[in-house]
Amino acid sequence: MALKSWKVMLPLLALLIGLVWLGFRFNVDDRVIVGGAVLFGLLSSLFAWMVGVLGLIPFVGPLIVKVLAIPIIWLLNALGYLVSFIAIKRGYSKDVLTYRGLTIALIVGIIIGFILGHLI
Incomplete structure (x- = not known):
């Protein structure tokens, strides 16, 4: 079920x-x-x-969902920058590149999924 x-x-x-x-x-x-x-x-x-x-909900519902979805992307990106800043200060610069790449890939995937979800 x-x-x-x-x-x-x-x-x-x-x-x-x-x-x-x-x-x-x-x-x-x-x-x-x-x-x-x-x-x-x-x-x-x-x-x-x-x-x-x-x-x-017709007309208004999709707009509200879009407004709710956009701050999540901004929050993920801001969190990635905050973690990167702390990690660089502690000397983990090589690991930061790896994790920032993963974060950017995640954000791009979310955006592509968002666009495809609206097209389908």
Whole structure:
């Protein structure tokens, strides 16, 4: 049974909302609630499903998905530069070239996938 089925994802979304509400109701630490929600959403592919459902809204949905997708690319690139800066300061310049190449390949792959996803 695929996790992309709405019969599975909708109850998972309700469960996530209920758990977050219970966490706030019983005064659980905010970081624990957010960490648990992010972990639950990533492991269950709930966030990807929610973005897919959001993309189904005519005219506005694809624009919102594009706006959500662009900052991820910027964040990946900024994180790569930050890690490179720290690694160069510590003397790992040869390894930095390898990992920056991998980061750029990942970003290019994401962009190509994004473009192909819109063309298909």
